[in-house]
Amino acid sequence: MQFRNPEAVARLKADFDRQGAMASMGISVADVTPGRVVLTMPFSAAFTQHHGFMHAGVITTAMDSACGFAAFTLMDADAEVLTVEFKSNFMSPAAGQSFRFEGEVIKAGRTLTFTQGRAIALDDGTQKTVATMTATMMAVRGKTG
Amino acid sequence: MQFRNPEAVARLKADFDRQGAMASMGISVADVTPGRVVLTMPFSAAFTQHHGFMHAGVITTAMDSACGFAAFTLMDADAEVLTVEFKSNFMSPAAGQSFRFEGEVIKAGRTLTFTQGRAIALDDGTQKTVATMTATMMAVRGKTG
Amino acid sequence: MQFRNPEAVARLKADFDRQGAMASMGISVADVTPGRVVLTMPFSAAFTQHHGFMHAGVITTAMDSACGFAAFTLMDADAEVLTVEFKSNFMSPAAGQSFRFEGEVIKAGRTLTFTQGRAIALDDGTQKTVATMTATMMAVRGKTG
Amino acid sequence: MQFRNPEAVARLKADFDRQGAMASMGISVADVTPGRVVLTMPFSAAFTQHHGFMHAGVITTAMDSACGFAAFTLMDADAEVLTVEFKSNFMSPAAGQSFRFEGEVIKAGRTLTFTQGRAIALDDGTQKTVATMTATMMAVRGKTG
Numbered sequence: 001m002q003f004r005n006p007e008a009v010a011r012l013k014a015d016f017d018r019q020g021a022m023a024s025m026g027i028s029v030a031d032v033t034p035g036r037v038v039l040t041m042p043f044s045a046a047f048t049q050h051h052g053f054m055h056a057g058v059i060t061t062a063m064d065s066a067c068g069f070a071a072f073t074l075m076d077a078d079a080e081v082l083t084v085e086f087k088s089n090f091m092s093p094a095a096g097q098s099f100r101f102e103g104e105v106i107k108a109g110r111t112l113t114f115t116q117g118r119a120i121a122l123d124d125g126t127q128k129t130v131a132t133m134t135a136t137m138m139a140v141r142g143k144t145g
Numbered sequence: 146m147q148f149r150n151p152e153a154v155a156r157l158k159a160d161f162d163r164q165g166a167m168a169s170m171g172i173s174v175a176d177v178t179p180g181r182v183v184l185t186m187p188f189s190a191a192f193t194q195h196h197g198f199m200h201a202g203v204i205t206t207a208m209d210s211a212c213g214f215a216a217f218t219l220m221d222a223d224a225e226v227l228t229v230e231f232k233s234n235f236m237s238p239a240a241g242q243s244f245r246f247e248g249e250v251i252k253a254g255r256t257l258t259f260t261q262g263r264a265i266a267l268d269d270g271t272q273k274t275v276a277t278m279t280a281t282m283m284a285v286r287g288k289t290g
Numbered sequence: 291m292q293f294r295n296p297e298a299v300a301r302l303k304a305d306f307d308r309q310g311a312m313a314s315m316g317i318s319v320a321d322v323t324p325g326r327v328v329l330t331m332p333f334s335a336a337f338t339q340h341h342g343f344m345h346a347g348v349i350t351t352a353m354d355s356a357c358g359f360a361a362f363t364l365m366d367a368d369a370e371v372l373t374v375e376f377k378s379n380f381m382s383p384a385a386g387q388s389f390r391f392e393g394e395v396i397k398a399g400r401t402l403t404f405t406q407g408r409a410i411a412l413d414d415g416t417q418k419t420v421a422t423m424t425a426t427m428m429a430v431r432g433k434t435g
Numbered sequence: 436m437q438f439r440n441p442e443a444v445a446r447l448k449a450d451f452d453r454q455g456a457m458a459s460m461g462i463s464v465a466d467v468t469p470g471r472v473v474l475t476m477p478f479s480a481a482f483t484q485h486h487g488f489m490h491a492g493v494i495t496t497a498m499d500s501a502c503g504f505a506a507f508t509l510m511d512a513d514a515e516v517l518t519v520e521f522k523s524n525f526m527s528p529a530a531g532q533s534f535r536f537e538g539e540v541i542k543a544g545r546t547l548t549f550t551q552g553r554a555i556a557l558d559d560g561t562q563k564t565v566a567t568m569t570a571t572m573m574a575v576r577g578k579t580g
Contacts, residue, residue: 020193021200024169048165055166056228057206064202083201084402085426087232087377087522089549089569091542106567107526111401112374112428114524114567132541132549134524134569136375136426138402229547230571232377232522234404234424236397251422252381256546257519257573259379259422277396277404279379279424281520281571283547310483311490314459338455345456346518347496354492373491377522 066103071137086135096121211248216282231280241266356393361427376425386411501538506572521570531556
């Protein structure tokens, strides 16, 4: 796989920086390759559920962004990416010092792109997958973002 | 349907208040009845995606909480609620002055409870469903929260 | 809602009759209105799982067809319908003398249509929802079926 | 991973043989290892949709069985397996001479097991993933099957 748009990484980072949600939650871009995006986030007490673990919705927010931007890396220069739907499974409480979110493209199409993601908790050198996602992303053209 | 635990509403509100994510996102409880919970949230630039709409993950966070607490209203006094999985569909951009999130129980079981939710954008008196969710919730017993 | 294609019902029935799976499983069309399709199926020992209930996949096959054809009723004359993804929840064992499957459109778009479905078991005059579905359908144009 | 029940394979095959749906659709067991089950099915005109491809619901039926039996291989001797929910994504039309369905366990728990599956079309020596699934399976105890 390769980028279809030479400015894909620069545009991705600009779009990422315009997401208020990413800055507010402390999520940042760790790696971008064609069809794959990795994000990271430190544990934050501001985004927990009532047992003190990261909220399932916050974990999902980061997986959605990882999957959406992964799809974006394989789209044409005139396309914007939109989340059609996703499903998340939660295997374990999201406990850890920090989290890594991997999104990757399973099948890229002109209109729809299928992606999958996962959330990994990092704690004193150990790694544990705490959630997975499958998401459908849509390329939208002819609109200004 | 009726509450199985006379302190269900009080416990729900206490658990809600302990969710850092709800306070940080400005989400509050609007209504609680047996098997149904309604939450509200004003538009917040701090939780947008890159086109200025509310992030799909943030909308999902609120729907997940509405569905989880709806399941909780029908659980025994010794049960905690855990999200097993959910799927969200996004029909329209989450644009609006404020949002309402409805979660309701479809089928309550001793271990698993099936719920559905939806997110409604409110804008100058108009209402529009922007997303829907189906979620599976699990009752966990014998653990201290 | 209304049909966009005056021949929608006739085309739907012709397409339905060409589905080998519907005939093999004994599924038939009970009702078609704009944005909504109802199918029925008698209990069949040929399509059970190992406890003698209808197989979850067979229930899903019928819900998928109900949802897909519901989406089709609101599409243009030149469009074919394709299932992008679906999620099914199973509330109760699919036990009954016969089953009714309802599919309906939640949001119809030019490219994507969001639908929901449910499966109802009928047994000696009682009705019980045994499964629900949310499905994303896609309009495909410019191809011969 | 290893079988928790020394008779897991024998019981799995007995349960498989009692599924009317598997026999009717021509689905058979190709391989069973702890936490992973592979099924196969030849193309069958009796289970097509209206363009002559295998029906999405039939592909789903086989993926569901592969995932359910994969979960079953890691359960205790007194447990039956039940499908809680699944989501299928359809990447490509299910065209081919035969199909292989792989189900595997992602996380096995005492009550819930998370699985994933995929459907691969085989055609003149080529292989193509046409669909994927994530499914939640539940162990049910104390009931006779």
